Amino acid sequence: xxxRILSLATLTxxxxxxxxxxxxxxxxxxxxVGLRLIPATADxxxxxxxxxxxxxxxxxxxxxxxxVRVLDAEILRLKPETRISDFAPVLAVSAELGxxxxxxxxxxxxxxxxxxxxxxxxxxxxxxxxxSHLEFMPWTDARDLNQAARxxxxxxxxxxGVLVDAFHFDRSGSSLEDLAKVAPKRLxxxxxxxxxxxxxxxxxxxxxxxxxERRFPGEGDCDLVALLRALPxxxxxxxxxxxxNLMEQGVSALDRARMALEATRRVLALAP
Numbered sequence: 001x002x003x004r005i006l007s008l009a010t011l012t013x014x015x016x017x018x019x020x021x022x023x024x025x026x027x028x029x030x031x032x033v034g035l036r037l038i039p040a041t042a043d044x045x046x047x048x049x050x051x052x053x054x055x056x057x058x059x060x061x062x063x064x065x066x067x068v069r070v071l072d073a074e075i076l077r078l079k080p081e082t083r084i085s086d087f088a089p090v091l092a093v094s095a096e097l098g099x100x101x102x103x104x105x106x107x108x109x110x111x112x113x114x115x116x117x118x119x120x121x122x123x124x125x126x127x128x129x130x131x132s133h134l135e136f137m138p139w140t141d142a143r144d145l146n147q148a149a150r151x152x153x154x155x156x157x158x159x160x161g162v163l164v165d166a167f168h169f170d171r172s173g174s175s176l177e178d179l180a181k182v183a184p185k186r187l188x189x190x191x192x193x194x195x196x197x198x199x200x201x202x203x204x205x206x207x208x209x210x211x212x213e214r215r216f217p218g219e220g221d222c223d224l225v226a227l228l229r230a231l232p233x234x235x236x237x238x239x240x241x242x243x244x245n246l247m248e249q250g251v252s253a254l255d256r257a258r259m260a261l262e263a264t265r266r267v268l269a270l271a272p
Contacts, residue, residue, distance in 0.1 A: 030239075050090055056093065085124070106148070131160070163190065163191065179230045241260045
């Protein structure tokens, strides 16, 4: 049986530089990492692997030393004004890092244009050996699983996929019935975390929770066992679990990464 890929996502340890993130992943027991090549917000701390060749070389060296590999690169936003060709340097660095997956956000209310841009990105990514995954998030213009799957299918590219994040799956009101309708070939990896409490009415609070306060798997209210069983067997897992409260309490990135991994393994034991 192939060992499942467990990857440390950037948002879990956002304070770390990419080389340090690779080191922490190795020490905690991960096989892979996900690296953020484009910042998600204008004010977040960012380490530019695209613009800083020395930093990229340091990251590649740390990967060689530890054996840790890159699963995915993020975050490519498709906006009304996006020129897909501008992503070429990001795709080149993603490929140099050995990534196979791209995390894509839909930030364009014109679904036809968003679909066209997604198809164009898939075409640009194909020669690099990269698969583009549209991640649905309830505050974006790919709001839920059904909309993301519709866009990806309409784009009609073999290297196009849908990224299921357990947080967004819950907070968007998506269902296992929806998931059963998605072709397995569109589901190449997922993001795992847990979330506590009922879905807030306020979208700003949902966004705050998503970026700052998620729960380790098994410590919230999501039925992660059912979700995992509904996805392709042995699907790679990116552990995206920001826990700002723990960070502010002084819990180290290494300890948080270990806590995430240990919790994930406990849940996986329930969903063989």
